[in-house]
Amino acid sequence: MQRSTLLKYKNYRYFKAASLLVIFAVMAYLFDQSATGAYGGSWLGYLFGILSASIVVVLMLYGVRKRLAPIRTERRNLLNALSPQQKVPDSRKREANWLRHHGATLQGWLSAHAYLGSALVVLATLHTGFQFGWNIHSLAYVLMMSAIISGCYGIYAYLRFPRLMTANMGGIGTFDSLLLEIDNLDKQASIKSLQFSDDICAIVLKARQGTRIGGNLFQQLTAYQRNCPTSQAVQQLQVLGKNLKYDQLKSFDDLYSVMAHKESLVRRARLDVMYKARLGFWLYLHTPLSIAFLAALIAHIVAIFFYW
Ligand code: HEM
Ligand code: HEM
Numbered sequence: 330m331q332r333s334t335l336l337k338y339k340n341y342r343y344f345k346a347a348s349l350l351v352i353f354a355v356m357a358y359l360f361d362q363s364a365t366g367a368y369g370g371s372w373l374g375y376l377f378g379i380l381s382a383s384i385v386v387v388l389m390l391y392g393v394r395k396r397l398a399p400i401r402t403e404r405r406n407l408l409n410a411l412s413p414q415q416k417v418p419d420s421r422k423r424e425a426n427w428l429r430h431h432g433a434t435l436q437g438w439l440s441a442h443a444y445l446g447s448a449l450v451v452l453a454t455l456h457t458g459f460q461f462g463w464n465i466h467s468l469a470y471v472l473m474m475s476a477i478i479s480g481c482y483g484i485y486a487y488l489r490f491p492r493l494m495t496a497n498m499g500g501i502g503t504f505d506s507l508l509l510e511i512d513n514l515d516k517q518a519s520i521k522s523l524q525f526s527d528d529i530c531a532i533v534l535k536a537r538q539g540t541r542i543g544g545n546l547f548q549q550l551t552a553y554q555r556n557c558p559t560s561q562a563v564q565q566l567q568v569l570g571k572n573l574k575y576d577q578l579k580s581f582d583d584l585y586s587v588m589a590h591k592e593s594l595v596r597r598a599r600l601d602v603m604y605k606a607r608l609g610f611w612l613y614l615h616t617p618l619s620i621a622f623l624a625a626l627i628a629h630i631v632a633i634f635f636y637w
Contacts, residue, residue: 335488338440347444350380351451358455368458369466369633377456382626384445384452385473389623391442392616395435443484446477469629472622479615486611490604497600507598508542514591521584525577529569529584536562536588542598550610552596552603559592 336344354377361367368374453473461467501507515537522533539558543549566585573581 335436335440335484336443338437343437343441343444346441347448350445350448354380354452354455366458367455368460369456371458374456374458377452381449381453381456382630384449385623385626388442388446389619391438392619394438443480446480449473450477465625465632466629469622469625472618472625476615476618476622479611479618483611483615486608490608494601494604497597497604499597501597504598504601507594507601511591511594511598514587514594518584518587518591521580521587524580525573525584526569529566532562532565532569533584533588536591540595542595543602546606546610549602549606552599554599557595559588559595563588563592 357373357376358367361371361373363371363373365371369378453470457466457470461470498504498507501510518533519537522530536558541548541554544554548554563585566581566588570578570581570585
């Protein structure tokens with residue numbers, strides 16, 4: 330999925346559609362002359378409510394569409410792999426043509442999802458007529474706003490982090506090769522440290538055994554290990570290096586540069602874990618919030634018609 334075109338999809342098609350909806354809703358709300366004023370139960374309130382609920386259906390369908398996409402792509406690939414001589418049923422050809430034109434529109438769905446989802450902030454708020462209370466109706470509203478906020482963060486993450494991840498990895502191909510490189514530096518540092526005092530050997534060993542990449546969710550999200558043994562080792566080596574004899578300095582410089590290089594690679598590895606965690610964790614909020622919101626919305630509508 331090309332993330333940069335997500336918001337610009339088809340020359341801002343869904344941005345324009347969502348803006349038109351919002352402008353229409355605000356104008357209608359401002360010029361509404363009904364005696365009761367605008368609230369959920371006025372004709373305009375119903376219109377906004379039904380419009381909002383229809384948008385919610387489209388938003389939920391994105392989840393379904395997303396899961397269908399890999400199946401469709403696989404089918405299309407299978408079909409493309411068939412040689413021209415092979416007899417392909419007309420229905421399959423039609424499906425393949427349809428997919429060729431529409432199959433890549435998951436990005437379009439997500440663009441619509443983001444803009445229409447954001448438009449709900451205005452539509453649903455005008456629907457409520459700014460009347461809130463400690464009830465199921467307001468719970469639906471709060472859950473909706475929470476889903477929208479988490480979704481906005483998701484779009485921000487999708488647009489920002491992949492680029493930062495590429496820049497952070499620099500020339501190193503994959504996360505696994507980064508770990509291999511760190512392991513390699515650990516081995517080199519252990520061997521080089523043997524010619525120095527026990528203090529230095531212990532520092533290098535601790536850095537090898539105690540350095541953690543990843544860890545619990547907080548550590549992943551912040552790229553942070555408290556008292557990281559590798560960073561401590563680099564600082565302590567700086568101090569200890571001042572007391573060495575002249576003929577030891579060359580080998581000590583080698584050891585120091587290996588440890589400093591390791592520290593920078595560990596930082597990169599932690600940043601990579603951090604970007605991945607920040608890219609992924611919000612969806613664990615967004616999806617349950619969406620489902621809870623849907624349940625509360627159904628309860629809201631049932632309650633409205635029950636008391637009607
Ligand atoms: C995104 C969708 C929706 C949200 C977030 C939402 C939320 C709310 C909220 C917070 C209120 C104000 C409750 C109060 O006065 O304490 C309200 C009122 C109302 N809603 Fe909705 N609603 C939605 C969709 C709908 C739909 C689809 C319908 C009907 C088909 C509907 C019908 C009503 C009615 C009739 C009221 C007035 C209730 C009253 O004042 O007694 N709503 N809604
Ligand atoms: C009440 C409003 C919303 C509902 C009910 C909703 C619902 C959903 C659902 C059901 C999914 C699929 C989750 C999955 O496949 O696990 C999803 C994904 C997503 N939504 Fe929303 N959403 C809402 C608002 C928003 C908004 C306002 C934005 C952005 C501005 C947004 C951005 C996203 C993103 C980025 C994804 C993940 C796309 C992916 O990984 O394929 N959502 N949403």
